[in-house]
Amino acid sequence: MSDSPTPPPDxxxxxxxxxxxxxxxxxxxxxxxxxxxxxxxSLASALLxxxxxxxRLDSDPQQLVVLSRxxxxxxxxxxxxxxxxxxxxxxxxxxxLRVLAGDSRALEKAARDRLVTRGILREEKRKLxxxxxVRRYPAADDRExxxxxxxxxxxxxxxxxxxxxDAILISLLKASHLVPHLFPEAAIQAREARIATLAxxxxxxxxxxxxxxxxxxxxxxxxxxLRV
Amino acid sequence: MEIVESSHLEATVLxxxxxxxxxxxxxxxxxxxxxxxxxxxxxxxxLSGLEYVSSAGLRVFLMAAKNAQTAGGSxxxxxxxxxxxxxxxxxxxxxxxxxxPTVAEAAVQP
Numbered sequence: 255m256s257d258s259p260t261p262p263p264d265x266x267x268x269x270x271x272x273x274x275x276x277x278x279x280x281x282x283x284x285x286x287x288x289x290x291x292x293x294x295x296s297l298a299s300a301l302l303x304x305x306x307x308x309x310r311l312d313s314d315p316q317q318l319v320v321l322s323r324x325x326x327x328x329x330x331x332x333x334x335x336x337x338x339x340x341x342x343x344x345x346x347x348x349x350x351l352r353v354l355a356g357d358s359r360a361l362e363k364a365a366r367d368r369l370v371t372r373g374i375l376r377e378e379k380r381k382l383x384x385x386x387x388v389r390r391y392p393a394a395d396d397r398e399x400x401x402x403x404x405x406x407x408x409x410x411x412x413x414x415x416x417x418x419x420d421a422i423l424i425s426l427l428k429a430s431h432l433v434p435h436l437f438p439e440a441a442i443q444a445r446e447a448r449i450a451t452l453a454x455x456x457x458x459x460x461x462x463x464x465x466x467x468x469x470x471x472x473x474x475x476x477x478x479x480l481r482v
Numbered sequence: 483m484e485i486v487e488s489s490h491l492e493a494t495v496l497x498x499x500x501x502x503x504x505x506x507x508x509x510x511x512x513x514x515x516x517x518x519x520x521x522x523x524x525x526x527x528x529l530s531g532l533e534y535v536s537s538a539g540l541r542v543f544l545m546a547a548k549n550a551q552t553a554g555g556s557x558x559x560x561x562x563x564x565x566x567x568x569x570x571x572x573x574x575x576x577x578x579x580x581x582x583p584t585v586a587e588a589a590v591q592p
Contacts, residue, residue: 309538312538315572321538416548417544455578456573457537
């Protein structure tokens with residue numbers, strides 16, 4: 255992965271950055287609780303979705319295809335594009351999610367650094383048990399997070415059609431089990447069917463959801479077998 | 483992809499023939515936007531000749547419907563083959579988009 259945390263000048267947040275921002279607890283700056291591999295798969299998916307929205311990739315249930323190898327100018331996206339484009343033949347979305355999820359720690363770190371550079375997060379360093387250095391990322395400017403939550407809340411509570419990008423974001427938030435952390439419980443219960451519909455509108459989002467749920471089921475069944 | 487424009491009662495009909503994927507999506511978007519730019523309208527997308535739709539193609543449909551909704555018009559989808567209907571069902575599009583069996587029914591849908 256390129257060691258270039260700086261986002262392109264005057265650029266809007268990428269889905270990767272937006273996912274990292276929403277995955278962090280507003281008050282503490284720590285990652286919210288999520289199932290194993292949920293953030294990894296969601297960030298990988300966000301990369302593919304950003305590239306799809308930039309006209310570089312397309313997909314169907316059988317395969318992910320490269321439409322254009324032309325760099326986007328965003329190093330995080332271009333590294334992922336180069337990885338996918340290096341394949342001699344088109345492969346399924348699920349394959350690329352596994353590949354890109356393997357690099358998601360670096361991706362998450364790069365996205366956090368960008369959010370710090372943009373002035374949205376600030377980095378706090380402290381010692382845990384006086385020995386281990388840990389970093390937290392509380393908000394420096396919460397307007398971006400409030401804006402996206404307000405926009406998605408209106409979408410969930412209303413009947414307007416989503417634009418494709420917001421449908422992808424809701425899909426990733428649902429797959430990562432982040433919805434209950436971001437929206438009021440009453441709204442979620444009242445609009446469960448609406449959230450489910452919005453979440454399955456994007457193919458890559460559905461693939462993430464399947465992958466995360468498969469892991470959750472596997473872990474649950476392993477835990478049950480250990481108890482027996 | 484070939485796109486053929488016609489009229490049916492008050493509706494403008496765009497028949498999409500062939501494959502709607504990442505390569506053909508920009509052209510399809512341009513044609514749809516041109517119809518919507520004429521003012522609030524009923525646009526029928528006739529999909530009876532559509533052989534394949536990818537994720538990029540589905541985004542074209544979603545944006546068309548959203549842009550029409552915002553402008554006070556509407557987009558109705560007609561003539562879905564069983565394969566395209568299955569893609570719509572899987573994506574939840576049957577729940578949020580207007581879908582009719584035929585162009586004639588789509589053109590008069592209230």
